[in-house]
Amino acid sequence: MRIFTCPREDAGADALALGRRVHGREGYGHRECGGATHCSRVLSPLTEVHMTVDLAYFVLRLVIGGVVMQHGLLKLGLVGKGGSVPGVAGWFDSIGLRPGLFWAIVAVAAEAGGGILTVLGLGGPLGPGIMAGDLVVVTYVAHWSQGFWVGGGKAGWEFPLPLAAASFSLALLGFGTWSLDSLLNIAYSQNLRWAWLGIVAVGTIAALASKTMNAPKPKAPSAA
Template structure:
């Protein structure tokens, strides 16, 4: 029961945080236009498409993790999102997030893989539906799929200006 409470608290910390990040991309101070401009400055092309895909992926993965539904799929999305953010926005700024570094993205990605390994707990939709999508294999799937998809996105869409790379 303690593990179930722990996994629920972990999901409630991780999932809503990502949902809010996605909603901020849509309705934050600069709205979707601001997110598009930011993605353009990062070198993600076409920026308008990536702004929408990132926002939808963040909201969707955040909801999945919060509910404990297809948890390892949500974890894979977390890993992919964090890998892309690390490479495009946080790269070259050192480790610490307060200096713009990749500390935050690394930790969120690792915690997502740990969630895939441990599973969402009994207080989840995965458990209610009888879905067994946790363990070492699922952690490897979450990490591997997230990193492969991030690499594919970057290979096909990352075109930074010469002063950014």
């Protein structure tokens, strides 16, 4: 969506194309019209909006990616105490998320790998997309049965669900200008974005189905 008005009527598509080159995406103004005239009346307020939006993306990436990344590093035993992939795999097997080792590797890749990509702003939808899928599974598998709130010995789903929503939003919106993708001039088409999110959705459904089908059966009460 074009949100600027060029003072030169003859600038047209050339100005819009230049705006994309200067600012990385349509809708944030441009520095020159037709390669010559400086649009100072337009650039200043829109540049301010542009910087505000990119700061918001940057903060969101650092916080969401950084928090999720720590959980992946914990599973690798690199932070915290006692974490290991075999330990995670054993727990997954015990709750019906099988094969446990496969899903443990997926979880580590999603959380550590996806978190790092998101913090760096690299890989477009790959990092936040797989984080979103992982967090949906985490919400259902580890938190849903404990209710909404965290506290009183329970770990409810008030924590992972907002992380999942924020990750999904980043996968849709992108990383902003303050990112390695922007620095390296890497762009991702909407078709690629939706294709990747579709793959993540299939994987998420597969994990939830595995947990549902293989969930341990409740033990029958013993006879008195």
